Amino acid sequence: MSKSTTLKVASVERETDDAVTIHLKQPLLRRIQYAAGQYLTLEVDADGGKGCRAYSISSTPGLDKTLSITVKRIAGGQVSNRLVQGLSAGDSLRTLGAHGRFVFSPQAGERRHLVLFAAGSGITPIFSILKSALHFEPGSRVSLVYGNRNTDSVIFRDKLERLQAMFPERLRVLHVLSRPDAPCDHSGRLTRERVVEVLAALPTWDAGRTEFYACGPGGMMEEVTAGLAACGVPASAIHMESFSPPKPAAAPAAIPGAQSATSTRVHLDLHGEPVEFTVAPGQTLLEAALASGLQPPFSCRSGFCTACMCTRLSGEIRMREEHGLSAAEVKQGHALMCIGYPISEELRLRIE
Ligand SMILES: Cc1cc2nc3c(=O)[nH]c(=O)nc-3n(C[C@H](O)[C@H](O)[C@H](O)COP(=O)(O)OP(=O)(O)OC[C@H]3O[C@@H](n4cnc5c(N)ncnc54)[C@H](O)[C@@H]3O)c2cc1C
Ligand code: FES
Known part of the structure; x- marks a missing residue:
């Protein structure tokens, strides 16, 4: 299917x-x-x-x-x-x-300073971005601020060392260890104060502009956001990826208009196959689809990974306010099934 x-x-x-x-x-x-x-x-x-x-x-x-x-x-x-x-x-x-929309697109002629923050497994997309910048944007510089418990828990430690040896003029890696077992650049957690301190000490490379990418657990992301804001970094220069929701999602009752009194019949084009299911009052589209035995894509169930994105062809959906779609995507008719509540009696949707 x-x-x-x-x-x-x-x-x-x-x-x-x-x-x-x-x-x-x-x-x-x-x-x-x-x-x-x-x-x-x-x-x-x-x-x-x-x-x-x-x-x-x-x-x-x-x-x-x-x-x-x-x-x-x-x-x-x-x-x-x-x-x-x-x-x-x-x-x-x-x-x-x-x-995903946490994307770095290298441009051969660009000259920028990428400041990357990662903690734990949050290094995964950051590592891909870091290599892309070093290999495909020769005029750009990269600073990685990487938080872990100790040296043994540092994912890609050897690979980062090799990249530093390969690009000594263009890559700076700062290790922040919360329980250091060896000398490191900073000990303790990646707090907002530490972010301010680290930014002040980064090399002042002659790069055209500075862009920030961050990925890690919810708490670390909040600290990085606060630290960057304290340094006057505009939100437009910051890109964030979260592996888990930043805060508990709102209960359905808290969403104005989400409580439809009647059930909704949904006609869904699921990867080219027409299927139908019914959404009971208070149910999300994803909950109802899964309860009907369908298998639409989903991951976080919390409105931030966008795996469950669908396109609304007709009818109305109300989504919780905190969601991972841009205003332009919502305008194009995209909606997230995991936090989407139908507010019309019939709904036509498509999942590509
Ligand atoms: C956009 C995105 C990218 C991701 N990239 C990676 C990646 O590169 N590497 C990676 O290892 N994981 C990544 N994750 C997390 C991954 O998708 C799973 O959530 C994670 O592996 C847990 O799945 P599970 O089935 O083992 O745990 P589950 O059985 O689903 O959950 C077990 C317990 O762990 C908790 N839990 C679930 N997810 C997380 C989490 N992310 N952090 C802390 N606690 C959690 C649950 O609340 C539950 O208590 C990513 C998530 C998203 C949304
Ligand atoms: S499942 Fe992640 S946004 Fe819906």
Whole structure:
């Protein structure tokens, strides 16, 4: 029913005790096109049926031969544990393709300073962006501020050292360790005060402009945002990717207009196949579709990963305010099924 592509595992590379990079062979006829910073939506057996999980791509388009994701095990996690511990060369993974708007597009003639913040597995999309900038934007400089517990938990430690040796004039890596077991640039957590301190100490490279990319756990992202704001960095220069929702999502009752009194009949074009389901009052579109036995793509269920994006062809949807779509996407009729409530009796939707 879903338009997924099966990818063969070429090899599994251990990065740390609890993280691996999974290198995937690209199929000849259905290559996965992606940009640096995007994630791969995997179709997995989880949540009592078929589910999806997003994993950022650590390889760099145009540079690396394999399409690679880097996964860190989460205690009790259904999928991350299987990927980190139970996968080997020759196994298969199903993917719905590359998605996401946390994207870096290198321009050969650009001269900019990229300041990258990462913590833990948040390094994954940042690593792809970093390599892309170093290899494909020769006039640009990169500073990476990378937070971890200790040296053993630093994903890509050796690879970053090799890149520093290869690009000594263009790459600066600052390690921030919360429980240092060896000398590091900064000890402690990546707080807003530390962000201000680090920014003040970064090399004053003669770059045309400075852009900021950040990826890590919710708390770290809030600190980075606050630190950058304290330094007067405009929001337009900051790009953020979160692996988990920033704050608990609003309860359905708190969404004005979401409580339709009657059920809605939804006609959905799911990857070219027409299907129908009914949404009861108070249910999200995703909840109702899954309850009907359908398998639309989804991952975070919280409105920020955009894996469940659909296009509204007719009828009305009310979404929670905090969502990962831009004003232009909403205007084009896009909506997120996981935080979307129908407010008309009939709805026509399409999932590409
Ligand atoms: C856009 C995006 C990109 C991502 N990229 C990566 C990546 O490059 N590498 C990577 O390892 N993971 C990444 N993730 C997280 C990944 O999609 C899964 O959420 C994670 O692997 C947990 O899945 P699970 O099935 O193991 O855990 P589940 O069985 O779904 O959850 C088990 C427990 O862990 C908690 N939990 C779930 N997700 C997280 C999380 N992200 N952080 C902390 N606690 C969590 C749950 O609340 C639950 O208590 C990304 C997520 C998104 C949305
Ligand atoms: S599942 Fe992530 S936005 Fe809906």
